[in-house]
Structures are given as structure tokens and as C-alpha cells.
Amino acid sequence: MKLFKKIFLGAAVFGLVASTDAFAAGNKIVMDGSTTVGPIAKAFASSFTKSTGVQVTVSESGSGNGAKSLINKTCDIANMSRSMKDNELAAARGKGVNPVEHVVALDGLAMIVHPSNRVNALSKAQIRGIYMGRYTNWSQVGGPNAPIVMIQRESNSGTQDSFKELVMGKENPISKRAETQASNGAIKSRVASTPNAIGFVGLGFADNSVKALLVDGVEPDARTVKNGTYPIHRALFMYTNGQPSGVVKQFIDMPKTAEGKQIISEIGFVNYY
């Protein structure tokens, strides 16, 4: 009888451990990707964990890495500030992954300069000229007589891809003199501390430490991005492998909830839904 009891107890304990394990496995969301979408994902994650108890981890390693993680099945959700490229989609299909796109929010790329810079507005063509290296002095675009320090993102950044696509166009490579920084935050802090610098960041990152320029005469804000008048705007995405279900679906649907909308506009992005 005693032996039975022991065995029973052991089995019960084992079952309990096994079931909490299984519980934990379905109770975790791993996200990787864009440093632009990162703040949204992190804010979603903390409120999601609070309300559901689901653990959400968010890594910010760039859109390209997010796509890679999804393809290698090391994350549940890939945050991306651009759509997946054809070669990424092909690589995904090759590995039996079916990326499904979900729009999280809209974003404008704010062109930022040092607050002391006299320039308040640039046209898209002027920005292109600056980054191609055609204009090297602020006086050529209506500013003071000082050389321009242009700052770009590294090559696995979705923001960089968006900038190239929306501003530069295919035929115009960015000048070799452009400095490279690894995140929105790094660009902002470089521009905030460099009087002659120009850079581009997601709308949510353009705070008081820098000055966001009017592009083609339009101020970058939630309204102009939503109605499409601000010329450098894009959608931000989360990608899942197949249609999401369970907690992942619940998470993906957050931008549609009142709470999600509030989070997005609080961080400085623009609601899509």
C-alpha cells in the first residue's frame, strides 16, 4: 500500500511538472527583427504579459535578421519595417515556412537635423542630392555655410531599405561618404550631438533633441502620414509562419484593439486600423 502511494505520488508530481512544461511552451512568444518596430513590440509585450501572463521576448536585430529568424523558425513573429523581399520569400518556401504579412502601424521617415540648423524644409530631390553626394554644403540647400554630415543605417536595416526605395530610387546609390549607424537611436543621438548632420529615423524617434524637417513642404506627423501627403511613409509589419493561432493571433490582433491603438500613437507611430 505504501509503495503504491509512493508511485502514485511520484506519477502525480511528474505529471504536474510535465503539464507546466507543456503549458509554458504554448505560453511564450519570441519576436525578432526591426529596431523600428521594436518599441511597438516591446510596449505590446509588456501590456500583453500583464493581461495574459504570456511571456514575450523581443529582440531587435534589424528587419533582415527578423526575416532570417522566421525562416529558420527561431522566432514566432518577425518584426519588419519593410515587406519581405522575393529572395527571402523564396528562401522561406524552401524551408517550408509560409510568411504571412500583418500590418502593425504606419510610419513616416523623419529627416532629422541638429536643432541649431537653420534649414527647416527640404524637397525630396534635395534630400536625394545630399545623399548622392551632389550637395556637400548646407549652403547649397538654403542653410549655413557648413559641410553636410550625412548619416545612414546599416545594410540590414528595413529603414535603410525604405529610405533607398522611397527617396533614392534604384539608380542612385548613396554616397560612400555617408556614415553608418546601427539603430534609429544611434542615428538620433549622433544627429542630436552633431551640428552639421542629417539623418533619417522612424517618426516615433524624432523627439525634441533633434529637428524633423518638412519634406516637400509637408510636416511629418500622424495626420500627414495617415492621409499619405507626407512623401516618405511606409507600413510596418509583423510576419508569422502561416496564419497565426492562439496567443500569437491574440498578440498580432493587438493593433486593432483600443489599447493597442493607444500604445501605437503614444510611442509616436500612426495607426493603420
Place this chain on the structure above:
Amino acid sequence: MFVVSARKRRVQKIAKVAGESTLLLFASFVAIVVFFIFFFVARDAVPYFQIRGFSEFFTSSEWYPADEPAQFGALAIIYGSAMVTLGSALIAIPMGITAAICLSDVLPFSVRQYAKPVIEMLAAIPSVAFGFFALVIFAPLLQNFGGPILMWAWWILAAPFLLLAVIITADLLTTSIADPGKRKLANMLIASLLGILALVLLFLVGRHLSAIQILTGTNALNVSIILSFMALPTIVSVSEDALQAVGRELREGSYALGATRAETIVKTILPAATSGILAAVILGIMRALGETMVVWMASGNSSHIPDPWFNYLESVRTLTATIAGDMGEADQVTGSARFHVLFAMGLLLLVISFISNLVSERIVVRQRKILSGQ
């Protein structure tokens, strides 16, 4: 003699073999790791050269890996690595060796006991902390006060050297005068004349430097300075060990022959410790060449050769930073030139460090032979 049973002897023999082979296993493991790294990096680097050939990589400075069509000219990047390494060596080597001499032969033992561990603590600071400092504090500082910083650095570095140069030249020019009174007078005259010249030089160059506006603080100079700090503990510590290893006999022999402390250091101790100091220098340079985090954060990462070529105030891009920065994107399309070109860069770094290690090894061996009189 004591008798050991056959069984016990067998056990001892097995234990001996087992022990030795375990040691051998661990020792060879390290060597095998080096071999494997070489092998795997080379395996992924070779396809790049098969796809694109050699000439573009080494002669073009058009680095557009993400564009269509892609361009993989790494010349500017290789140049950036060389520039930053050279810059940090120029700062760290004189500073490191001077500090080592000071520690080993000038400072009293009790001070050295404290000073050396403090210097070695520099090596324990993680490179990302250095990078953060370089990006957030040092870069804006260079932008705002670049000119004055350069001017003070010039004065502090150049003044003692010029003073020394003035004294030595004056002495050399007047040694031929026989009459001691006349010699002293001539010496004074020449020394003061040269001194005034040196002061004018100090002032003019200083004024020129202080007028410089540093456009961007994330540049080759910033990285060179920070990298030299990172290489310093290695150089100081290893060359100080080398100087200590020279030993009491040589030092006291030199003093016994009537040499001053300066003569002993310059003519006896330094030559005897050359091999060790050289090894220290090469180790320090390798530290600077291989460092990634600091250059990725603070070099500005623009892949062009500065204009003019020695302009340390422009931002540059290095091999290590390029590998770190482009790895994420390139990895998705395994097998593309874009993926393999990073391995080609890694291989280049490996080969450079391998060669300099070999060279330093040779120098050490040769020096040891000369010293031991063979």
C-alpha cells in the same frame, strides 16, 4: 629498492598513459580549434573569389553589397583597417613602452606594485563600454572642442621632445670647441636660439591646430585613440615583463662601468629586452586590428578613403566592423557573393594576424640567439 607487484605496475602504466593522453587531448584541442577556424573561414571565403575574382575586392573601393548590381570593392575598407591600426599603434607604442620603462626602472617598487594592476585593469573593461564612451562622450567632445583638444595634445606631446632635441643638438654642435668657457657660452647661445625656434614652432602649429573644426566626431582619430587605450595594457604589461626579465646582473654591470641610469636604460636594458618589447607591440597591434565593437560604434563606418589620404578627421570603415554590420543581411542568402565576401574579409584578417604572429615569433627567436651569443 622496494618491490611492486606486477598488477600494481600495470595499473600505474595505464594511469600514466591515460593521464598523458588526457593532457595531450586538451593541448591539441586548442591547436585543432585554430586549424578548424582557418579551415571553415577559408572554405567559405574561396567561393567569393571563384564568383567575383580577386581584382575587384582588392582594387575597387565601391562597396555596395546590397545594391543591384552589387559591388564588393573592399579597398577602402582594408585601408580603413590599416589606418585605424596604424593610428592606434602610433599612439600606443611610444606611450606603452615609455610607461613600461617608467614602471620597471624609474618608479620605486612600492608604487609599481599598485600602478601595474591599475593599468592592467584597462584590459578588463569590455570593448562595448569603450565603444559607448567613444560614441556618446568622446565624439561630441571632439566635435565641440576638437581644435583646442588637438592643440593641447600637440603641446603636451611635442614640448618635452622638442626640449630634449634642443639640448642634444646644442651639445652636439658645441662638442668640437676645445675651450670649456667658450663651449659653455656657445652652448648657451645655440640652445636659447633653438629654444626660441622651438617655441615659435610649438605656437604656430598649435594655433593652426586649434583652428581646426572637426566635422564629425565618429572618425579615424576617435577610434585610433580609443583603440590605443585598449592596446596599452597589453603593451605595457608584456614589455614591462620583458624589461624585468633583463635581470639585475646586466643593470648592475652597467652601473659598475659608470653608466648613468639613462645610459643604462637606453644602451643596456632596452636592447636586451627588444624581442619582448616587439612581441608586446605586435600583440597590442593585433588587439587594435581585431577589435570590432569600438570601430563599429565609433568609426562612422563610411566606406571611402579619406581625402587627403592621411586625414584622420574623416570617418572610415574597417574589415571587422563590416563583417559585424553586414552579417545579418547576408546570412539569408547563403551561397551568394554577399555572404562569402564577409568570409573573404575574415580570411584576410586571419592571414594578417597569422603572418604577424609568425614574424614576431621569428624575431623573438633570433633576438634570443643574439643575446645568448650564438
